[in-house]
Amino acid sequence: MKILFLGDIVGKSGRSAVSARLLSLRAELQADFVIVNGENAAHGKGITTKIYRELKTAGADVITLGNHAFSKGEIKAQLDQCPDMIRPANMEPEDIGISWIVKEVCGRKVAVVNLLGSIFMDAALESPFAAMDRILPEIDADIIFVDLHAEATSEKEIFLHVYKDRVTAVIGTHTHVQTADEQIRDGCAYLSDAGMCGSFVSILGRDIDEVLQRTLNKQKTHFMPSEGPAILCGCLIETDDITNRAVRITRIQERPE
Ligand SMILES: [Fe+2]
Ligand SMILES: [Fe+2]
Helix, strand or coil: CEEEEECCECHHHHHHHHHHHHHHHHHHCCCCEEEEECCCCCCCCCCCHHHHHHHHHHCCCEEECCCCCCCCHHHHHCHHHCCCECCCCCECCCCCCCCEEEEEECCEEEEEEEEECCCCCCCECCCHHHHHHHHHHHCCCCEEEEEEECCCHHHHHHHHHHHCCCCCEEEEECCCCCCCCCEEECCEEEECCCCCEEECCCECCECHHHHHHHHHCCCCCCCCECCCCEEEEEEEEEECCCCCCEEEEEEEEECCC
8 A cells, every 4th residue: 555645734835736736646656545734734824624625625635733733723613524634632622623543545444643742842731652552552453654743853763663563654744844764664664754845945834034034133023934836745655465564665855846
């Protein structure tokens, strides 16, 4: 089986790139299942039901989130309209939405889990290890994909070594910068960060001038996503059809012309 994952989709730039490219990318790579991280899809922070539907139409099967999951507050009351979207397990409010999902793909059960890292991440209520230990016994699946939305590479690598025998993939999101450390570790695919789908000429998808004004001149600015053409980042994971273990991971990075 081939699972295609795209990292944090940032604002209109990221959404446009995903809408323009995901279906053809999915066909070219012969991906059976597509997961995207949508935590920054709505103007750089959060997601709306309209954007959820946009990403589904674009070719996403499951949408994961992150620390910005509920930055557009209205989504909290509308999660029933987004059945294929999961929010980090270890984040407030804990009692809305779902943090893992199982989908039937090619006759197999594929689970997707969403967790926050706890290092440099104020939104995390508990460690991703405590959350995963709680969730794992509840999951009945052949393949388990984890989107570990975390800042610290060390925490992501530690997570890999704790869970590599019990999950199929640990893919990091949140930093918006793709790392080049893709690997298969004892049948588990790993990448510290998938990178973002957002404006290439930007600061992590955000408007450069706006960030500089804020940082250097201490100006109060409104968060502004950059609107330039997007880089598209993610990875493709291939699993063995008999063992359901990961056998290959390939980074995906498409820069604008
Ligand atoms: Fe993000
Ligand atoms: Fe994030």
